[in-house]
Amino acid sequence: MAHPLAARLSFFTGKGGVGKSTLVAAVAVEAARQGRRPLIVELGHRASMQAIFGVPSVGHAPLEVAPGVHASNVDLDAALAEYVAAHVPVRPLAQRIAGSRSLKRFFEAAPAVGEVLTLQRLEHLLAATPAFDPVLVDFDSTGHARMFLELPRVFEGLVPDGPVRRLLDDFARLLSGDEALLHLVALPARLPVQETIELHARLRAEHAIRVGTVFVNRMPPPAAPPTAPAVLAELRARIGDGHPARVDLACLADAIEAREDALAQAARLEALGERCLILPRIDGPLDRAALAALGRAAAGAP
């Protein structure tokens, strides 16, 4: 149980489409506002940060996407070159290795290479100076997050020594220590909540990483005064089916019901016993002000 800015390294996971990337961006904006130097790390072929921050493209090298906020999109070819350069001190040889077509084909087809390179990249970013703090990692799905957390175990006994072993050991230590948190993001809807509950149970049973905050994203605000349900039926009867206001009343009834459903789903997550934070739905465009407000709600002073 911890605040999203309480650790140096934070992972965010959740079912696709729950607004995870937007939330990571907002947390980063809030961290920068508090005077820290956040870095967002996107994994895989994603283009979320460039859309959110309105920058042309986010590449492998950290790019300042908003004042004080950096973002990086891990690129495996670049990570491979980096890896080889770090372990082969002779530059021409390193270039030959990284440029080897056979080796590239081998890495493209071999399992786990991409994941190990991603780890190497994360370690590299964590060691950068001036330091990035916090480093916020945006996983693209819950399956991806679990696979990543399982890496040290998958390689247990397979890699007894050498740089890859040290990398995996460091990562395992980092995951189980105080410096790393895993935050879960869900929507207050049946399937995302169910998947989050199952993921939480699996994390508890199989992994040492600490769960930080469970975010319940896009909670619809109350659509009407609490007294509205009492007068809705009467209004509907008096106005009649033919009047255009009937559509407005239907919208309202629907919104009241949606809010009730959402609250009931949020309650299921609150029952997990973790730090649970409900975030409001953002109406209208996601501009800088809206992102900053979401960031304050998600990661402001508790």
Place this chain on the structure above:
Amino acid sequence: MTALGSLASGRRLLVFVGPGGVGKTTLAAATAIDAARAGRRVAVITIDPAKRLADALGLDGLDDALRPVPGIVGGTLDAAMLDTRTSYDSLIARVADDPVERQRIFDNRVYQSFSRTLARSHAYVAMERLHDLYQLEAHDLIILDTPPTRSALDILDAPGRLSRFLDERVLAAFVADEGRGAGAWLRAKGTQAALRLFGAMAGDALMGELAGFFEVFFHLRDGFTARAATVQAALRAADTRFVLVSAPASTHLADAAYLRDSLLARHVPVDALVFNRAFHRTPTGAPLDAGEGWDPGGLLAQVWPDAPAEALATLEAARAERARRAEDDRARAAAVRAFAQGVPTARVLRLPRVGRGPDSVDELAALAAASREEGRWT
């Protein structure tokens, strides 16, 4: 014909791709049910690790096997949800005749981690399953659901990637002398200097296991390359279409745009763009933005002169909610139009937001049926 039905009409293979969380699996299932009810023999495969298709079809614990979905009248529907490990094990069991050899593969650590946990293996195994179904010719229509963005491209790239690797000298050198495995690989010449260094970095144990792993594929090479070619041809056949599903929120659209451009770059025929949750439903089907022109106070004076104060507040809240929804719909329609300009040849279907995901075959069928009245082609 329903709007979803027209996506499948005349097709033999329909591939649903799109970012996560846009209802892709649900729409694939609804399309499959719709086609089956129209009399076709349909198979739907999902390789999404989440058990969503199982939920939507009411099939608890749907495993790797293709099973008939009950309650289909007209044609037939078979559904399978790929479990990577089971699929791989059955593939190996089929192609490795020698029991000792087979056990050697099952005991290989890299094989174990590859077949159970690692992302890319979904793509390879999906390819195998698609190949088997396609060759079986027991279905008029195969619907392939895919995992989110990144892995959907893996499905297109995996067959080529692995067979390219298998054709490369690197593998030949790797398993040059089958008895000596990694040792032979480490002793080999040429570009192997690079690989030797990698071996030093990763350790001999991993190298040995990797050598064993690739030996598996070395034995399977001819069959594998042929299957890869069949699947590549199927994915680009004249009666195959890709349906790109998205939702009109900006972050979904950014991921969908990446996918759209990647598919076009791979010369994949994107036939239709489907935008789920693109607009709000109204009870009468009346457009949301046509409701202005009345005033809550005036209306109330007319129909309920002695109304309590909360009646006015409620009517005002109702107006505000309708206006919010109308504005939301306008923004989404504009976003869809901008996105669709990137694929001028594709049809664009917008589907309404529904309160709750479908829970049963009937509700999925109802979703497909509703797409006739409510789906908006542009």
